[in-house]
Amino acid sequence: MAxxxxxxxxxxxVTRGKGNRVIENGTKTKLLLKGINASKWTSMSPxxxxxxxxxxxxxxxxxxxx
Amino acid sequence: xxxxxxxxxxxxxISAELEASLPGNPTFILYxxxxxxxxxxxxxxxxxxxxxVPALGCSTSGEIVTGKMLNGGLVVAGFEADEIxxxxxxxxxxxxxxxxxxxxxxxxxxVDFSTHVGLILMDGLSGKEETLMESLSDxxxxxxxxxxxGDDLKFAKTYVAANGRLVKGPGAMALLYVPAxxxxxxxxxxxxxxxxxxxxxxxxxxRAVLEFDxxxxxxxxxxxxxVASVADAPNAFMTNPLGLMADDEPFxxxxxxxxxxxxHFYCSVHEGMELEVLKGQxxxxxxxxxxxxxxxxxxxxxxxxxxxxxxxxxGKTEAFGKLFTQPTIGLSTYGEAYLxxxxxxxxxxxxx
Numbered sequence: 001m002a003x004x005x006x007x008x009x010x011x012x013x014v015t016r017g018k019g020n021r022v023i024e025n026g027t028k029t030k031l032l033l034k035g036i037n038a039s040k041w042t043s044m045s046p047x048x049x050x051x052x053x054x055x056x057x058x059x060x061x062x063x064x065x066x
Numbered sequence: 067x068x069x070x071x072x073x074x075x076x077x078x079x080i081s082a083e084l085e086a087s088l089p090g091n092p093t094f095i096l097y098x099x100x101x102x103x104x105x106x107x108x109x110x111x112x113x114x115x116x117x118x119v120p121a122l123g124c125s126t127s128g129e130i131v132t133g134k135m136l137n138g139g140l141v142v143a144g145f146e147a148d149e150i151x152x153x154x155x156x157x158x159x160x161x162x163x164x165x166x167x168x169x170x171x172x173x174x175x176x177v178d179f180s181t182h183v184g185l186i187l188m189d190g191l192s193g194k195e196e197t198l199m200e201s202l203s204d205x206x207x208x209x210x211x212x213x214x215x216g217d218d219l220k221f222a223k224t225y226v227a228a229n230g231r232l233v234k235g236p237g238a239m240a241l242l243y244v245p246a247x248x249x250x251x252x253x254x255x256x257x258x259x260x261x262x263x264x265x266x267x268x269x270x271x272x273r274a275v276l277e278f279d280x281x282x283x284x285x286x287x288x289x290x291x292x293v294a295s296v297a298d299a300p301n302a303f304m305t306n307p308l309g310l311m312a313d314d315e316p317f318x319x320x321x322x323x324x325x326x327x328x329x330h331f332y333c334s335v336h337e338g339m340e341l342e343v344l345k346g347q348x349x350x351x352x353x354x355x356x357x358x359x360x361x362x363x364x365x366x367x368x369x370x371x372x373x374x375x376x377x378x379x380x381g382k383t384e385a386f387g388k389l390f391t392q393p394t395i396g397l398s399t400y401g402e403a404y405l406x407x408x409x410x411x412x413x414x415x416x417x418x
Contacts, residue, residue, distance in 0.1 A: 016207065020179065020207075022179070023179065023207045026207060026405065027207075028312065029312045029317070029405050030200075030203050030204075030405055030406075032310060032312050032317070032339075033200070033203075033310070033317065033405060033406040034200070034336070035336030035337070035338060035339050037339070037340065039313075061200075061204045062204050063204070
């Protein structure tokens with residue numbers, strides 16, 4: 001499998017942003033400060049379990065179900 | 067915003083002038099002061115002059131007021147209802163910044179991303195800024211900015227006050243209703259060099275990197291910035307910090323000290339977080355350019371102490387102070403707050 005990390009990150013950004021581009025960008029920066037660089041992950045990226053765990057934790061902290 | 071500034075530490079002697087300088091019916095009082103002033107007395111005096119008015123303040127390592135930078139001063143801003151009709155101030159109890167935000171938010175019937183903005187002042191020696199800011203950013207998408215209180219580089223004790231009293235916890239927050247809107251101006255006066263360092267072993271608690279790219283951190287940093295030896299590396303800290311890049315915008319991570327192979331920072335970094343080596347630019351010119359891109363009626367400025375020290379070293383504090391032509395209040399901080407805990411920026415709230 002590939003792309004699950006990208007999909008999870010995008011869900012966090014879209015859910016939190018609620019269609020507001022400024023909030024979406026802010027969410028990307030919040031993820032970056034948590035050590036998750038959204039721009040580095042694509043739909044082809046391998047599903048690294050360590051990073052997936054980090055993304056799940058970030059989703060929990062940001063109140064997003066993934 | 068109307069501002070008052072002084073370096074006279076006799077609060078009794080200056081109280082009449084202070085009161086006359088500020089609006090008669092302020093809706094919010096914001097102030098910053100050197101440790102030359104008695105923090106408790108400043109908080110109580112302002113509450114005595116403006117009873118019941120929400121007030122937020124902290125100690126500094128230098129103050130900023132319209133047209134100048136100060137040392138050993140007190141700067142006070144009073145906001146009027148046409149600029150900030152409503153303000154609320156709360157303390158952060160324990161480390162419960164989410165609870166503090168919820169308390170703030172509950173006092174407003176409605177909060178809106180474009181017309182409500184938050185300020186946060188934190189104990190600059192608590193080491194809790196990252197935790198607090200991450201928790202706050204998780205809680206809300208409203209813009210919060212602020213800084214860490216200073217103590218004139220004594221690194222002994224900093225003070226934050228809310229509504230006339232010193233806070234016992236890690237800080238205090240305000241939520242402001244700004245119907246005309248606002249802009250956040252964040253400038254760091256650095257450009258990228260194209261050289262990257264990726265922490266591969268980190269002591270998160272100590273804000274230290276043990277290894278960059280699998281190599282001892284201190285040596286890797288020295289190599290990246292092109293100094294002859296690890297011993298020379300601290301000379302590059304001010305001009306060559308590292309930046310976590312959010313698109314083209316660096317979130318600066320400033321090196322603090324070298325301890326053996328370890329490189330300590332003023333804020334935390336994560337393993338695998340690619341960092342760019344940055345190169346210092348002209349702070350005065352860069353800040354002037356940043357300010358020129360916005361129209362505003364007043365400004366609240368949080369300027370990193372490292373920038374202030376750099377300006378002092380270069381004899382540019384007067385030129386920097388003159389950039390603030392609109393009513394301005396600010397301070398030199400032990401770290402700025404915006405989405406997280408950051409360093410070596412001027413993070414400013416421009417009120418429309």
